[in-house]
Amino acid sequence: MIEFTNVSKYFERDGKRVLAAKDINLKINQGEFLTVIGPSGCGKSTVLNMCAGLMKPSFGEVKYKKQLVNGINTSVGYMTQKDNLLPWRTVRGNVEIGLEIRGIGKKERERESASFIEMVGLKGFENHYPQELSGGMRRRVSLAKMLVYNPETLLLDEPFGALDAQLRLILQDKLLQIWQETGKTIIFVTHDLDEAVLLGERVAVFSKRPGTIKKVEEVKLPKKRDVYNLRMTDEFRKVHANLWQSLREEFVEEVNAV
Numbered sequence: 001m002i003e004f005t006n007v008s009k010y011f012e013r014d015g016k017r018v019l020a021a022k023d024i025n026l027k028i029n030q031g032e033f034l035t036v037i038g039p040s041g042c043g044k045s046t047v048l049n050m051c052a053g054l055m056k057p058s059f060g061e062v063k064y065k066k067q068l069v070n071g072i073n074t075s076v077g078y079m080t081q082k083d084n085l086l087p088w089r090t091v092r093g094n095v096e097i098g099l100e101i102r103g104i105g106k107k108e109r110e111r112e113s114a115s116f117i118e119m120v121g122l123k124g125f126e127n128h129y130p131q132e133l134s135g136g137m138r139r140r141v142s143l144a145k146m147l148v149y150n151p152e153t154l155l156l157d158e159p160f161g162a163l164d165a166q167l168r169l170i171l172q173d174k175l176l177q178i179w180q181e182t183g184k185t186i187i188f189v190t191h192d193l194d195e196a197v198l199l200g201e202r203v204a205v206f207s208k209r210p211g212t213i214k215k216v217e218e219v220k221l222p223k224k225r226d227v228y229n230l231r232m233t234d235e236f237r238k239v240h241a242n243l244w245q246s247l248r249e250e251f252v253e254e255v256n257a258v
């Protein structure tokens with residue numbers, strides 16, 4: 001479904017080349033939930049940007065359903081790290097943008113947006129403006145804005161990073177439910193190893209920059225998961241320990257430098 005073949009990406013800065021991602025080879029199957037974890041600045045967002053068609057690889061190719069990604073990939077919904085909410089629109093107005101573009105009538109827009117606003121726990125805030133919300137609330141508006149549009153594939157860049165632990169659990173559970181019910185393909189970037197194992201069918205570990213894929217580990221847990229109790233299972237502990245071993249090495253130098 002999504003295929004990275006020998007993908008490398010560099011940026012030019014002050015006349016120098018900064019290699020952000022190196023030799024990425026990765027296949028993501030239709031309906032798969034892949035989580036991606038790695039140190040800060042290792043190229044995770046760059047990989048999502050290339051999948052969304054916002055950036056082109058410097059070398060190699062990215063294909064979506066066997067077609068070269070060449071320009072904006074309209075089959076994906078992308079929740080970036082920065083929220084792109086329009087400050088002059090209310091929560092409801094922001095969530096409805098995609099539906100407006102599609103020409104969906106007012107009544108249906110209101111019904112759809114109300115259900116997703118409720119899903120992300122923001123019922124009662126429909127008429128608030130983004131600047132009146134906390135960072136975590138804005139993240140949730142962005143999530144609703146993306147989901148209401150019903151894209152085939154979701155690219156999520158640390159969507160729950162700014163949320164408190166309890167709310168995070170609830171939204172992880174909701175996202176799993178959406179995935180189970182709709183069969184969407186999901187690439188989910190996180191800094192949290194627990195979250196990567198809780199949600200992913202496979203977890204890809206990136207090395208520090210230039211980011212390469214260091215390891216891809218399968219999580220042999222059922223698709224229908226109980227995020228509240230999964231941490232107690234043997235499989236969770238086993239996968240977590242394996243991945244931590246591999247991830248830890250990437251952080252050792254960084255921590256020693258502090």
Ligand SMILES: Nc1ncnc2c1ncn2[C@@H]1O[C@H](COP(=O)(O)OP(=O)(O)OP(=O)(O)O)[C@@H](O)[C@H]1O
Pocket residue numbers: 011012013018019020038039040041042043044045046047081209
């Ligand atoms: N548009 C750009 N121009 C120049 N350098 C860039 C650009 N985008 C990313 N980089 C550099 O590429 C490297 C990878 O960045 P990227 O945002 O993909 O990392 P990341 O793994 O998502 O980081 P984080 O976990 O902190 O969000 C970094 O060194 C970053 O400074």
